[in-house]
Amino acid sequence: MKLIDMQSGKAAGFTFSATRPDKLGATEYTLVSVVTDRTGSVSHFAKELLAMKRAVVEACQKSPRAAYLLLRQLEFNTRVTEIHGFAELSAIDPAAYVIPTTGGMTALYDATMAAVSATNAYAKALADADFGVNAIVFVITDGDDNASTSYGPKDIAREVLAGVSAEWLESIRVVLIGINAAQHRLQLQGFTAQAGVDQYVDVADATPGTLAKLARFVSHSISSQSQSLGTGGPSLALVF
Incomplete structure (x- = not known):
């Protein structure tokens, strides 16, 4: 997917792009x-x-708040890869997304840090240009961390607080989603508590039905957080 009018940046050692x-x-x-x-x-x-x-992108494109959303997609295994940077929904073609090449281990902590730190860095640029900004981050995994080399839960917790403390972000919500992750539930719940993550969602089995339900949950959560912009706080957590 080729996006125009993008700029590049770096946060916590990870590169990112944004409109x-x-x-x-x-x-x-x-x-x-x-x-x-x-x-x-x-x-x-x-x-x-x-x-x-x-489905998440398609649902958000139909949202009354579509013009106020900037979406970034990342994938991770041993490494973290940006699929595309923060872009307006009108510029994103969900049909251009492809099945990922799977393999490698789970750098869950590094991937979460990459997402939150880039969010803060871009939020600063927008706030400096007098935009109102809030954020929501979804991290979807089927396992516990076994490959991060740079960051841990405490680093992430500090980064989650940083954007709001600096007043770049009005609020941020971070949602961890476990799929087929029953054997890692305790570890993922522990990570949620230690890293300042707002919500852990256990999707259980990865069936077409449950993942369609997950798409609805994610898109509704995005809409709710966007609607809260200007209220001074985050949206309430939705029930999966």
């Missing part, structure tokens, strides 16, 4: 990051994950 502030037409934005596991263990439901990602 240039001078090319944006609204006065306020919700920054949305969707971070998806592509380790070898998700290979048997990679098609369903792709359908979920496409």
